[in-house]
Amino acid sequence: MTLEPDQLAEQGKQAFKNRKFDEAAELFSQAAEGSTGLMSAEMRNNMSVALLQAGKPQESLNAALDTDQVFADAKDIKRQGMALGNQAAALEALNRYDEAIEKHDLAAQLFAQTGEGDLRALVMKSSAAIKLKTGRVTDSAFKMMGSLEAKDNPSFFERILKFFLRFIK
Numbered sequence: 001m002t003l004e005p006d007q008l009a010e011q012g013k014q015a016f017k018n019r020k021f022d023e024a025a026e027l028f029s030q031a032a033e034g035s036t037g038l039m040s041a042e043m044r045n046n047m048s049v050a051l052l053q054a055g056k057p058q059e060s061l062n063a064a065l066d067t068d069q070v071f072a073d074a075k076d077i078k079r080q081g082m083a084l085g086n087q088a089a090a091l092e093a094l095n096r097y098d099e100a101i102e103k104h105d106l107a108a109q110l111f112a113q114t115g116e117g118d119l120r121a122l123v124m125k126s127s128a129a130i131k132l133k134t135g136r137v138t139d140s141a142f143k144m145m146g147s148l149e150a151k152d153n154p155s156f157f158e159r160i161l162k163f164f165l166r167f168i169k
Contacts, residue, residue, distance in 0.1 A: 005035040009043060012050070021054035029063075041070035042079065048086045057093035064090060078119075081110035085123050097130050104130075118153075 003011070012027035025047045032043035048064035051057075064086040071080035088103035104127035111120035 003030075005031040005039060005043070008034065009039075009046070012043075012046060016046075016050055016053075019053075021050045025050035025054060025056075025059075025063075038070065038074055038076065038079075041067040041083070045079075045083050045086050048090065052086075052090055052093060057090045061087060061090035061094065077110050077114050078116060081107040081114070081116070081119065081123070084110070085119075085126075088123070088126065092126070092130055097134050101127050101130055 008027050008031035012024045012031060015021075015024035015027055028043045028047035028050060032040045032047060035043060044063045044067050048060045048067075051060035051063055064083055068080045068083035068087065071077075071083055084103045084107040088100045088107065091097075091100035091103060104123045107123045108120050108127070111117075111123065
């Protein structure tokens with residue numbers, strides 16, 4: 001019996017939930033091959049996340065490459081930003097930091113357009129962490145400040161951090 005792409009996708013999500021990342025990636029791959037357009041691009045992004053969790057950053061990057069353009073063509077800005085974020089995460093795992101920062105920044109711009117403050121904050125924090133890791137402390141502080149500004153409902157700790165980061169400016 002051959003499973004339909006949506007059934008494969010559900011099984012992939014279950015495997016991912018059970019931390020069977022290689023199995024999830026394979027199921028998402030099969031779902032992507034059996035579908036077209038937006039669903040195929042979404043399955044490739046799911047596969048990318050599973051592969052990254054499985055410790056396979058190059059395969060993760062390969063899975064997510066160009067999916068942002070599929071979403072851009074469909075004017076699905078949120079998923080375009082998520083695809084760029086997936087690419088950035090894989091690039092970071094490959095120590096390709098400048099490219100990762102560029103993808104995170106593009107994703108942040110898209111999330112700003114859609115009003116996705118929490119997603120924007122998340123990618124900005126990731127960009128700030130890379131900058132901190134690579135010794136760009138001032139840039140990191142500014143990026144972190146921006147991520148805190150973007151967050152819809154900052155926690156108590158984030159509000160305190162925001163207060164202290166003001167003094168770095």
